[in-house]
Amino acid sequence: MPASPSSSPNGKPKKEATLTQVTLLALLPSFVFAIGEGAIIPIIPTVAVSLGTGIEFAGFIAGSLMIGQMIGDLPAGAVVQRLGEKRAMLAALGVSLIGILLCAFAVAPWMLLVGVVIIGISAANFNLARHAFLTTYVPLRYRARVLSTLGGVFRAGFFVGPFIIAGILVLFDAPQYGFWVFIVCGAIAALILLFAPDPETVARPSHSAKVVPDAGAGVVGSLPPKRLGVFATIRANAGVLVRLGTGAGIMAALRAARNVMLPLWALSIGMDTAAAVLVIGVSAGVDFALFFVSGWVMDRFGRVWGAVPALLGLGAGFLTLAFTHDLAGDTSQLWFTALAVWLGFANGIGSGILMTLGADLAPRQDPAPFLGAWRLITDSSAASVPVIVAAATALVSISFTSGMLGVLGFVGAALMGWQIPKHVPRQRR
Numbered sequence: 001m002p003a004s005p006s007s008s009p010n011g012k013p014k015k016e017a018t019l020t021q022v023t024l025l026a027l028l029p030s031f032v033f034a035i036g037e038g039a040i041i042p043i044i045p046t047v048a049v050s051l052g053t054g055i056e057f058a059g060f061i062a063g064s065l066m067i068g069q070m071i072g073d074l075p076a077g078a079v080v081q082r083l084g085e086k087r088a089m090l091a092a093l094g095v096s097l098i099g100i101l102l103c104a105f106a107v108a109p110w111m112l113l114v115g116v117v118i119i120g121i122s123a124a125n126f127n128l129a130r131h132a133f134l135t136t137y138v139p140l141r142y143r144a145r146v147l148s149t150l151g152g153v154f155r156a157g158f159f160v161g162p163f164i165i166a167g168i169l170v171l172f173d174a175p176q177y178g179f180w181v182f183i184v185c186g187a188i189a190a191l192i193l194l195f196a197p198d199p200e201t202v203a204r205p206s207h208s209a210k211v212v213p214d215a216g217a218g219v220v221g222s223l224p225p226k227r228l229g230v231f232a233t234i235r236a237n238a239g240v241l242v243r244l245g246t247g248a249g250i251m252a253a254l255r256a257a258r259n260v261m262l263p264l265w266a267l268s269i270g271m272d273t274a275a276a277v278l279v280i281g282v283s284a285g286v287d288f289a290l291f292f293v294s295g296w297v298m299d300r301f302g303r304v305w306g307a308v309p310a311l312l313g314l315g316a317g318f319l320t321l322a323f324t325h326d327l328a329g330d331t332s333q334l335w336f337t338a339l340a341v342w343l344g345f346a347n348g349i350g351s352g353i354l355m356t357l358g359a360d361l362a363p364r365q366d367p368a369p370f371l372g373a374w375r376l377i378t379d380s381s382a383a384s385v386p387v388i389v390a391a392a393t394a395l396v397s398i399s400f401t402s403g404m405l406g407v408l409g410f411v412g413a414a415l416m417g418w419q420i421p422k423h424v425p426r427q428r429r
Contacts, residue, residue: 026130026133026134027130027149027150027153028192028196029089029130029189029193030126030127030130030150030153030154031153031156031157032157032185032188032189032192033093033123033126033157033185033186033189034153034154034156034157034158034161035157035160035161035164035181035185036157036161036181036182036183036184036185036186036189037119037123037157037158037161037182038157038158038159038160038161038162039161039162039164039165039178039181039182039185040100040103040119040161040165040178040179040181040182041062041065041158041161041162042161042162042165043165043175043176043178043179044058044061044062044065044103044112044116045058045061045062046058046175047103047106047112047175047176048061048062048109050175050176051106051107051108051109051112052108052109053109057109060386061109061112061113061116062116062386063383063385063386063387064113064116064117064120065116065117065119065120065123066120066256066379066382066383066385066386067117067120067383068116068117068118068119068120068121068123068124069120069121069123069124069379069382069383070120070124070376070379070380070383071117071120071121071124072120072121072122072123072124072125073124073128073372073375073376073379073380074372075125075372076124076125076128076129076368076372076375077128077233077368077369077370077371077372077373078368078369078372079091079125080125080128080129080132080368080372081366081368081369085129085130085132085133086129086193088125088126088128088129089125089126089129089130089189089193090190090194091125092122092123092125092126092129093122093126093186093189093190093193095118095121095122095125096118096119096122096123096126096182096186097183097186098115098118099114099115099116099117099118099119099121099122100115100119100179100182100183100186101115101183102114102115102118103115103116103119103176103179104176104179104180104183106176119182124375124379127375128368128371128372128375129368130150131147131150131355131358131359131371131375132362132367132368132371134146134147134150134355134359135358135359135362135364135367135371136364136365136367138359141299142295142299143299143356143359143360144294144295144296144298144299144303144306144352144356145292145295145296145298145299146295147295147352147355147356147359148291148292148294148295148298148306148351148352148353148356149291149292149295149352150352150355151291151294151351151352151355152288152291152292152351152352155284155287155288155291155351156288158284159281159284159285159288161181164181165178165181168181232369233369233370233372233373234373234376237361237370237373240361240423241373241374241377243419243422243423244357244361244416244419244420244423244424245374245377245378246415247307247311247412247415247416247419247420248354248357248374248377248378248381248416249377249378249380249381250311250381250408250409250411250412250415251307251310251311251314251350251353251354251378251412251416252354252377252378252379252381252382253381253382253384253385253388253408254311254314254315254318254405254408254409254412255314255347255382256381256382256383256385256386257318257385257389257405258314258343258347260385260386260389261318261321261389261398261401261402261405262276262279262280262283262340262343263276263280264389264393264398265321265325265336265398265402266279266280266336268325268398269325269332269333269336271333271336275333279336279337279340279341280340282340282341282344283340283341283343283344284344285344286341286344286345286348287344287345287347287348287351288348289348290345290348290349290351291348291351291352293349294306294348294349294350294351294352294353295351295352295356297349298352298353298356302420302421302424303353303356303357303360303420303424304416304417304420304421306349306350306351306352306353306356307350307353307357307413307416307417307420308413308416308420309346309349309350310346310347310349310350310353311350311409311410311412311413311416312346312409312410312413313342313343313345313346313347313349313409314343314346314347314405314409315405315406315407315408315409315410315412315413316342316346316406316409317339317342317343317346317406318343318402318403318405318406318409319402319406319407319409320335320339320406321335321336321339321402321406322399322400322402322403322406323399323403324336324339325397325398325399326399354374354378357374357420357424358370358371358374358375359371360424361374361423361424362374388401389401392404
């Protein structure tokens with residue numbers, strides 16, 4: 001007789017997942033994977049140029065990682081639903097190996113492009129599998145803290161990875177060697193998944209969350225546990241995905257815009273490259289440092305206190321930046337430094353909010369299809385940013401682009417402040 005969801009394979013009752021257990025066992029593979037991903041992001045444009053492409057197409061190749069994630073979101077929910085969380089992550093690591101080998105041995109720009117897209121597809125499946133597990137097994141009372149920690153794990157990996165690459169470049173002066181860092185990280189993540197105890201085998205699902213009615217669109221999470229594709233899931237949950245998903249998409253876009261705009265802005269004001277990298281690194285460090293505070297605030301005071309302040313901060317930062325481009329002397333660089341740190345702070349106080357909202361809205365028993373639809377919306381918004389920034393900057397100016405993003409931040413804050421209380425009211429503690 002198979003073990004029930006409340007018992008382990010040896011027949012003993014499963015216990016509720018503890019915060020330490022989830023953090024060490026569920027998040028460690030994600031941290032290692034994020035280090036590998038963070039290591040390759042800075043070298044993709046350099047490798048593309050070395051293969052003979054122009055700077056514009058090199059930027060497109062770098063941005064194709066998000067395009068791959070958007071593509072990967074389409075089947076990710078069904079893959080996790082069919083294979084299970086652990087096997088889906090192992091499969092994603094196997095697929096990522098194909099992509100990274102294409103990048104490492106690329107002799108033409110198209111090979112690098114295909115490899116980067118494949119890595120993005122695998123990252124979407126890997127990240128969704130972990131998100132689905134945490135949604136199902138983490139108790140509601142500290143869900144935001146765990147998912148904010150997951151957001152912090154990604155930030156930490158993206159923070160550590162570039163320093164590893166910097167050391168490799170100093171030693172070898174060969175950017176393509178950096179792709180082997182991803183291979184090593186993928187192998188370590190696979191070993192952790194294969195040999196470390198998996199919380200899914202000892203923790204029972206959490207059923208403490210209450211389902212929230214979606215006015216005008218049925219009940220979120222009320223769908224029967226049958227296999228639904230991402231588009232069928234979007235249709236079934238259209239109401240909440242349009243109303244709350246629009247604000248979530250704006251937040252995802254502004255976060256991606258921060259990663260695109262800061263290097264471009266530093267370049268446009270003539271800032272020294274080393275100084276710009278240091279400033280952006282400090283901004284990333286501030287962003288990372290706030291992840292647990294963000295989760296505590298959301299668990300204690302409600303999700304709206306993670307989303308609205310972050311969007312207001314991002315909006316104010318981009319809008320202020322728009323008026324500092326042509327200031328005299330070094331003033332523009334001083335403003336850039338201050339605002340880069342501010343944008344890191346604003347992003348950090350909203351750490352984990354998009355994953356937490358997705359977990360709050362997803363069905364308890366079978367969250368993967370809904371989370372796939374949710375991530376498709378946010379990843380599609382993020383993937384559109386390089387094109388939007390390039391077009392707005394080419395047609396008008398980089399200052400106009402920054403101001404436009406600032407206004408968008410205020411619009412997103414208004415939407416989130418309006419819709420979150422309707423769909424995710426504060427839970428009884």
